[in-house]
Amino acid sequence: MKHGPAVRRRRLGAELRALRARAGLTSGETARLVGWHQSKVSRIETGRSGVKPADVRLLLDAFEVSDDALRDLLVSLAGSEDGGGRHWWHAYRSLLPPAYRDFISLEAQACRVRTVETSVVPGLLQTPDYARAVTRAAVGGLPDGQVDALVEVRIARQDVLRSPSPVRLSAVLDEAVLRRRVGGPRVMAEQLRHLAAVARLPHVRLQVLPFASGEHVGLTGPFVVFSFPNTSDLDVVVLDHLTSSLYLERKEDLKAYTDAFTSLQRHALSPEDSLDFIAGIAGVHRPPDSERT
Known part of the structure; x- marks a missing residue:
């Protein structure tokens, strides 16, 4: 095993x-x-x-x-004394590819997660309906039951933000993430409200990189940096591709991506201004009266 x-x-x-x-x-x-x-x-x-x-x-x-x-x-x-073989995601082994299981395992063990997203809301911050729309777009043709299971996994991952010792999450989101109408107006309006709520948690730092910032290093693509307790020697950068994930561990790579993240934070709006920015864009996604609940 x-x-x-x-x-x-x-x-x-x-x-x-x-x-x-x-x-x-x-x-x-x-x-x-x-x-x-x-x-x-x-x-x-x-x-x-x-x-x-x-x-x-x-x-x-x-x-x-x-x-x-x-x-x-x-x-x-x-890892843990039991070898890590019986975590919650073990029940989904037949559905999750090995690279995704590796990602979840790293996320569950990390003490800090730094993520840059240019297209979609990070998985740790997605609502169920938003996650369902993203999943259907990414792996079209799956039966409803499998889509539901993948959404369950996505939402279960978010427990790392609600545990007694939650992971510290720092996220930089390109403005495109907020404007892309994933799932329709109602889903996006709910998603932006959720983003604003989670951004107020003490262990979450959310920043928006507006279009007005111009070109930036994040244009090369999204990435995640996982950091672990006690030592930086275990830090890992993850780059997602359509059919695989690339894990970078070399010190040079880690420094390049952590420096890039710091640079993006400097160019992004402050957390407070980011909340105001999200609230402003929420009005763009306001659903028609017939769709409001």
Whole structure:
């Protein structure tokens, strides 16, 4: 069974392989030291198999790694003690592609999320009707039951904003996100009201990048930066494409995208002015009297 996001399995495997080599051990010798089959060591090192925190500690003991900071970092890459195999999204495994499950897992473990969106409202801020319209547009032809399940997943993800220790969310939205009439006037009016409500939460910082700002680095496309407790070494940038997601972990990439996010925040309206801006655009999406509830 593969536990946790593939991106973190590969990172952990590479680190463990390097430590084994530094200790002067072969994979076979390591397997004998910890009482495993050699194939298990190989699967872990190549990221094809997950590993529990307790097993990481066993390997680090075998490699005589005493650096507490390094040990904590590598154990955190393994995730939770149960291997992360029974989280809420496990019930949707047959419906969700691996890349999406990886994304949800990272989102659930992150302490901070920074997101730039140029086309649609971020998933963590979508209403059910808006999410349904986006899902139908992105994966047309699905039966209603599968669409409903994907919307359930989208809304369940938002629990990270309502937990006792909620994720800190910083979002920069291009004006196009607010003006694009997804789902019709009623859906958009409701979505903008929801945006304004969530933006007032103490752990959410929402900013709008108006058309008047001109060209900006965000024109290259949306991205998400996940940050994790205790160390920046685990930060990940995610770029979404139509059929796949790209995960970036190199320090140069992380710096480029975090710098880009900071630049976009400087060019965007303040959170207070953004709320006023959203309220102004809400009038554009005001539904006819016959559609109001």
